[in-house]
Amino acid sequence: MAKKQKKKQPITTRVQPTDAKFKHSRVETARLIRRFHVLNKELAKCRAEPSPANTTYELDILKEMEAMGGLDWYQKASQLGQSKTRGGDSSKWLIQTLKSHCKEQLDTSARPLKVLDIGAVAPDNYKPYSSWITAKPIDLNPQHPDIQKQDFLKMTPPSTDDTSFDIVCLSLVINFVGDPKDRGQMLIHTRHFLTSPSISNRLHYLFLVVPLPCIDNSRYMTHEHLLSMMTSIGYTKCIHHHFSNKLAYYLFELTSVPSTKSISWKKKILPGKEGGGRNNFAVVIE
Numbered sequence: 635m636a637k638k639q640k641k642k643q644p645i646t647t648r649v650q651p652t653d654a655k656f657k658h659s660r661v662e663t664a665r666l667i668r669r670f671h672v673l674n675k676e677l678a679k680c681r682a683e684p685s686p687a688n689t690t691y692e693l694d695i696l697k698e699m700e701a702m703g704g705l706d707w708y709q710k711a712s713q714l715g716q717s718k719t720r721g722g723d724s725s726k727w728l729i730q731t732l733k734s735h736c737k738e739q740l741d742t743s744a745r746p747l748k749v750l751d752i753g754a755v756a757p758d759n760y761k762p763y764s765s766w767i768t769a770k771p772i773d774l775n776p777q778h779p780d781i782q783k784q785d786f787l788k789m790t791p792p793s794t795d796d797t798s799f800d801i802v803c804l805s806l807v808i809n810f811v812g813d814p815k816d817r818g819q820m821l822i823h824t825r826h827f828l829t830s831p832s833i834s835n836r837l838h839y840l841f842l843v844v845p846l847p848c849i850d851n852s853r854y855m856t857h858e859h860l861l862s863m864m865t866s867i868g869y870t871k872c873i874h875h876h877f878s879n880k881l882a883y884y885l886f887e888l889t890s891v892p893s894t895k896s897i898s899w900k901k902k903i904l905p906g907k908e909g910g911g912r913n914n915f916a917v918v919i920e
């Protein structure tokens with residue numbers, strides 16, 4: 635059941651009508667993006683536990699999202715966040731890491747590398763590297779005709795090695811997904827889009843980016859916890875990771891594809907993370 639405290643004041647009363655239009659101010663955009671994330675999580679909670687109260691709450695949430703401009707607004711705001719003047723998109727870190735940490739593997743792998751860019755708000759993140767990378771951008775709500783409309787959670791995995799990918803990118807996507815179980819499913823599902831780890835002339839990488847507070851200020855997640863969870867589903871090797879001021883970047887390698895039937899990662903407060911002032915970012919596998 636969603637928190638009662640949030641129901642005391644209807645969410646819609648906290649929105650100013652002027653917020654409906656897209657704003658280019660960095661502070662305002664960041665504030666609205668954070669608010670959109672909160673609403674998205676609340677929406678997932680309501681949908682996970684249907685009840686008359688949650689149905690009413692869900693309508694309030696949807697109204698507020700609509701007043702902000704909906705997913706379409708959110709996408710445009712994310713695109714703005716990716717613009718070069720604001721630091722660019724996370725693909726740059728991936729490219730640098732491939733060049734610095736995977737030179738040997740790159741030398742022996744089939745070209746071009748196939749990249750599945752999940753939750754792509756721009757179609758051309760990998761265009762500068764088109765001589766050695768081909769990317770397939772997908773998104774729930776594409777902002778460009780070259781981005782395929784697709785819910786990754788419902789996406790059918792490739793049936794042949796030729797159509798499988800070398801790298802799956804989840805950059806700032808799992809934190810957007812409201813339900814911790816869906817986040818876990820998303821990570822597990824990525825494995826089916828890579829070739830078998832035994833194929834030596836292909837890469838088997840997952841590029842994961844989340845906001846830094848998801849790792850360093852959550853009750854339910856730490857760097858070590860993430861590594862253990864990833865290891866349990868077959869991503870046993872963290873090739874490289876990096877924490878910038880705002881983001882946590884990870885490049886994982888899939889080394890086996892264990893069955894997840896008996897794997898269980900519940901939402902439970904981690905030792906030393908009991909205090910207040912932390913966020914509730916969690917990934918659940920069960």
Ligand SMILES: C[S@@+](CC[C@H](N)C(=O)[O-])C[C@H]1O[C@@H](n2cnc3c(N)ncnc32)[C@H](O)[C@@H]1O
Pocket residue numbers: 709712716723724752753754755772773774775784785786787804805806807810811843
């Ligand atoms: C913050 S944007 C990420 C933008 C970009 N990847 C980046 O690194 O800046 C999150 C995107 O994930 C997309 N998304 C969330 N769940 C998804 C799903 N199940 N399948 C495909 N895209 C999804 C949303 O539509 C949204 O455009």
